[in-house]
Amino acid sequence: MGILILKVYLIFLVSIITLYSIRHFLFTLNRAFGEQRLGYHDIIDSDLPSVSVLIPMHNEEKVAENILKALLNTDYPKDKLEIIPIDDNYTDRTKEILENYHSKHPHIIKPFYRDASKKEENLHPSMMHYR
Numbered sequence: 001m002g003i004l005i006l007k008v009y010l011i012f013l014v015s016i017i018t019l020y021s022i023r024h025f026l027f028t029l030n031r032a033f034g035e036q037r038l039g040y041h042d043i044i045d046s047d048l049p050s051v052s053v054l055i056p057m058h059n060e061e062k063v064a065e066n067i068l069k070a071l072l073n074t075d076y077p078k079d080k081l082e083i084i085p086i087d088d089n090y091t092d093r094t095k096e097i098l099e100n101y102h103s104k105h106p107h108i109i110k111p112f113y114r115d116a117s118k119k120e121e122n123l124h125p126s127m128m129h130y131r
Helices: 002-033 041-045 061-072 094-104 119-127
Strands: 051-057 081-087
Touching: 051 061, 061 081, 061 094
Parallel strands: 051 081
Antiparallel strands: none
16 A cells, blocks of 8 residues: 555656646747747836936045946936936035036036035935926
8 A cells, every 4th residue: 555655646746747847848949939028128118207316415526526427327318317416515626526527418417506514404405406
């Protein structure tokens, strides 16, 4: 009786493995010879939303240029991108860097000058003026 149970279990197990192998083989054939979908097809064809990037800055002279370069080098459509560096009473060359980039890219980089001492205080009022 014990051997019969083992034989039935073995046949059941081999059947499951065989069915799984056939299923996997069919998926492989479909992937190899079937029509493939593009992964981001819906995203590519859709209209992208406008995006505003708010950057509170307080004495960011060492990183401001790298941040702006990185944001300008994104592959997001430039007509849908808005970069808003927010003045936080800097005392270094940050303002010069921002004005230089604003003069090169006036439609993308739009500095927001505000008198405040904390980055958190700059975010909320700045968002009211932009998209």
